[in-house]
Amino acid sequence: MKKLALLVLIVLACIWILPIFTMFITASKSSEQATSQPLPWQLPKPFSLGENASIAWNSGGLKNGFINSFFYGVVGSLFAIFFASLAAYALVNLNIKMKFFWFIVIYSGTIFPFQMFLIPLFEMYQKINLYDTIGGLALFYIAVAIPFCLFVLHNYFTTIPREIAEAAKIDGASSFHIYARFYIPLSYPAIAVLFLFQFTWIWNDLLFGLVLSKSEQVRPIMPSLAGLMGIYSTINIASVLAGGIIASVPTLLLFVLLNRNFIYGLTLSTSRK
Amino acid sequence: MKKVSFLDYVYLLPALVFVGVFLLYPVVRTVYISFTNWDGLTTPSFVGISNYSRLLRDPIFIHSLLNTGIWVLATLLLPVGIGLLVASISSKKPGEVFFKWIFYLPYAFSLTTTGVLWSFLLNPAQIGGTFNAILEAIGLGAYTKRWLYEPPWNTYAMIAAYTWQTMGTNMILFLVGLQNIPQEPIEASQIDGATGWQTYRYIIWPLLQPIATVVVLMALINSFKVFDVIWVMTQGGPFRSSETLAVTMYRESFTMFQMGYGAAIAIVLTAFELLLAWIYLRRTFQQEL
């Protein structure tokens, strides 16, 4: 039974890795070879990954997209975590009426399909001149990241023993002091997890980047990648895939770095009292 | 005492303002638009519930609804089911880390990139579509298809791409849940002579419920929202055969410029999603009691 289970696992792993393997192989082929010899067991000759990547980076506008998305990812995640943590702290520790109601109001942000937001946001942004501005897009990303952060942090804060807060209060600490000096430091694992998830989400966003921006200075990376694949583009598949790889480097790196925190944080953030 | 109370609400303020302005206001506005015939260009005029009644007569809407149902079911079975399977097999065993990496890796690629990659893989063998080429190479050439152009295979193919990308996160969440399960009851039951399957079913599975609830709920909600993968791989085609409600909404709004109609579809989509989520949560909470 155990051997069968292991076999199943190995087969699945092979299936899972094949697309990635094909992607790297094809992205390393010259544009002629990519169309004439697209099969993954036909190895790249000459090895053109660098060349394809630089085409995607330069002509594809991925350079600006990379920088922009990095900004959105960091700013969006950090501010969302900050605001959500304030709200979570209030709902867990402070004297709020109708806690469940407020929680649902904020959490409801995740429930709606993104299509619900598209048109009115577009309209609103045009009217108040936020359209195609870095600030405008950043504000949206902060907003859209808050609900899930609240969900996780709220759950996590409930696992922090009340005695800590009560002891600190007896010592004369203010609410904010307790929040900043106790709850936040104790929540680093959860915060790390949230940063990983939200940065990845913001980094990978296509729809809102597409709808709320137009110029290269503001546009995030996925819409730029999509532009590479557009019908007016004559950039071949090898460069497009190379671009896809470039576009995936930060999220990959983030997982590598925050890997341990990730597991640990999830353990604590999703367990019950 | 009252002054302190007010300050407490200030903590909620930033989150409320952001969510209210950028997320909730658009929802309200979309509801309004769904009762108009706006085309994005001229000023909208009120048309009552005619957009909604039109939905009932629209065969594309019905078909789209069916596809959405398929996606919801499949997303519960595959990314969640396979995630559970993989986590259960590899948990606390040597190689857990290795498998964890392989299955999580696709999540680093955006759904857009995933869509492009899988479109490439599913091309006809003639132009080097990997999948069809492999089928031919191992003698199963009769089974090659124009995967993205033959309903319902196009939907299944996209579900495969989506599963590939998202299974990893579910697996990791289950791994976390499994890690949290204390060893004593498991060892106790094994001493009592329970088989692996019995141990799993009566000890492990119930203790996994909290995590499972989170995973299933998230998967459920996300399955309604799927858009990028479908739009990149088939644009909901051919001839609108693989559209889900999210895609139909986008298509009606941005290709046909029937924004009122599109808004109505978005409302219906949300209603279904909320209904299912509520039913699921209620069942879960009832079980816990």
Add this chain to the structure above:
Amino acid sequence: MKKMSILLVVLSFLVSFCSFAFAQEAVVLELWNDKPTFSDWFTKLGEEASKSIGVSVKPVPFADTTTYNAAIRSALASKEAPDLFTWWSGCWLEELVDSGLLEDVTAIWDKYIQSGEVNPDLAAPYTFNGKIYGIPDANDYYVVFYNKKVFAENNLTPPTTWEEFISQCETLKNKGVIPLGCSIQDRWPSIIWFQQLVIGKDPDLYRDLTTGKVAFTDPRIKEIMQVWKDLIDKGYFNDPTIPGVGTTGQSQLAELFRQGKIAMILWGDWYDNFIRTEDFQPGEDYFVFFLPPLNPEAPNAVIFETAPTCIAKNAPNKEASIKFLDWWLSAEGQQIWHQLYPTIPSNLKTTVTNPILEYEIKTVSEGNYQLLTRFWEAIPNAILQPAVDELDRFMLDPSTLDQVLSNIEKVAQEYWASQK
């Protein structure tokens, strides 16, 4: 000392402010478009314009056509309207004209038509209620690209009659070459063969079809579809799922053409961009011909695709925008644009340097070819989108012929009835 430095700072501010104000002499117009790859060309065009008329142009590309569409619609009515923007002709333009948000540029056209520099027929897809609403930034004919080597190997020359064309297809097929290239990737290319066959039967039939005077289920249309079905059933076409101009950066159709696996591709002459490579050049390796009509009695006709750049009514720099479009349509502007982007010039005084375009212009003029607007622009969007989907269905499975035509007709009837 401190007072001195403060004075210096203030002075430098004043100076830079003044030079900034004076530098504003050259107006820079925003040209919104959904063609990111055109950016370099638009920029260079703007530089030349700046030298010539002191008006420059800055392209603002959108990555995605659907978002572009939404952005334009929203911006036109607002204060955020662009100066210039690219759009589509025919029914697409009509929608904007009806909303009253476009600037009328008839005066510019009149000037060049009167001086004989511009063919008045060119203005047809831009004219509504006697007024013209855009300047073409691209003009293309739908022609057949053919691989010269494959033709030579089989002793073939461009066909002059439909029968000759069919027998050439048969010959090629028997030699293991796919005679005709086609695609349904990105949905819209299914109109290419449809429109060609209809005008090949009778250009007037095409005009009537696109204005609702003839039904899609008309026996003549059915007959045409049957001809198409025959071609597909005989195996003359490749698998239509092969990308022609795919939205995933692939155009394997062009690659197969270069490799000689596909002999002919009917497409807009802009497909040249996808076919041409360093090793594969027009004239030596490939060229074009006009497909002979299906019906030998039919007059010479070609499908014509043209796209405009328009001025918004709420443009912030309207005067300068008009000046710019006037210059762009002039011989000077057209020559510069032709060097940048190979398309059929609107101004007859332009020296054409592209052999394919040269051949097309000559043939159309000598053969008195009628210009029929491409199906995408000729028919209203409400009918077009379902029609494209249904034609895709037909190309994937020609046995659905009747169902396809009746599906399209149903939508068409609904639309035309609602317009009464």
